[in-house]
Amino acid sequence: MKRIVSSLVASIALVSTLNAADFYASVDGENITKKDITMVLQDPRIDFDKLPDTAKKQVLEQIINRKLLSKKALDDGIDKDPQYVEAISKIKEDLAFQVWQKNEVQKIKFTDAEKQDFYNKNKDKFIVPENLEASHILVKTEAEAKEIIKQLDKATKKEDKFKELAKTKSQDPAGKNGGYLGKFSADQMVPEFSAAATTMAKGSYSKTPVKTQFGYHVIYLKDKIAGKSLSYAEVESNISQILLGNSYNKKVKEITDELRKDAKIVIK
Template identity: 70%
Template sequence: MRKVVSSFVASIALVSTLSAADFYATVDGEKITKDDVAMALQDPRINFEKLPKNAQKEVLEQIINRKLIAKDAIKNGIEKDKTFEKAINKMKEDLAFQIWQKNELESLKFTDSQKKDFYEKNKDKFVQPGKLNARHILVKTEKEAKDIIKQLDKASDKEAKFIELAKTKSEGPSKKNGGDLGEFSEAQMVPEFSKGAKSLNPKSYSKTPVKTQFGYHVIYLKDKKPSKSLSFKEVEGNISQILIGNEYNKKAKELADKLRSKAKIVIK
């Protein structure tokens, strides 16, 4: 017990910020590294080195305690425990697959020619959707919507009037911002709304109410950007990932099919 306590105290004495040796402390000569700390924190959003000194020390103390107890358990034969053996075998399987997968993915390389060929054959997939920027006024009845349109028709400053009416007449959370919906793609809105907004010219509003499942809308289109085809350079990284993913899936399926043909599989 005295040996364990002295080892613990010696380890704590080394607690500090990350040293040039790239470890935080040692337990009987075994280093406590960044990986040990990351596993203890179990949250990649936490930056250990930005934690207060007392919090860093507490994390390291927990890691040291775990290492000492784990070593003691191994010394006393925990590896012979059936639960331990079962867990180790499961971990081996998972780790074997993960490393095999990592090695396979890293081995897959594609030339510029292959990537450009894929791009040319799939140009229709590399299109940036058009964007709409609009305000809206949402009301329950068609009559209310038509009354709002009449008021807009009479206004000299259409957008200012639209904002005023949105704040006083519209339903829903956007009313406080004058009905502003910001920029959005067609797919983000229900089809009827997107169709109504897209049919307008910038700086114009609906002349007839647009009906959706939410009620009746009057739409003011601030701006719209047409869809555009993306260049090869813009999507080269994505193409690499697609090609790697496709080839990996193909190889994994071929190997799995081969192994399954030789295996005895029973699904209950």
């Protein structure tokens, strides 16, 4: 049943208008177009025109057989089959919504002034937060963390020593990678960890253990990337999408609220 629906949806899906010459074969006068080929290949990464001749022939033969069998099915009255009728009914409903949605979205337009005004009123939404790049060593007790800090204090090459200790002492899975946590914004970590890391200087390690719900951390801050406000030019396309979504959702809500007044809705 799912295959029937998928095939029919693909058959009547909205596609770009094809040129008259854009076909590869025909069956009883019906052209085999790129649309037919796309349906069979079901992989947009495959370029039919670049396939070997033998592969092209196999695809075309498959499409020809499919069209012949589809025609036979219709001639045999498949359109009276309950499964077919149910599938077509569902497809019509879904397609009606898709076409309506596409048409409504296309009606929505915004001026540059409206987009600029939205940006000016919502600059706080277009900020890239400060990012940290850090490693850590996680242990169970404060005493263990203090001992690790002592070893780091004595080390000549602090970062190398930190990685070595992380691999042998840390209880966190990141320990096997020298405790490396990657780049992250402060709000991605638990508050205690973030508070400590954001006050550290680049290339330094925490001088006192940092306690969190997971245990005691010794943090090494590899880098600190400053946050910044994005310019209007950088986010103009995003603003267009936000305004489009907001406008469409508002319109849909207004229409559905009105339609629900006269609809008989039963939720079980």
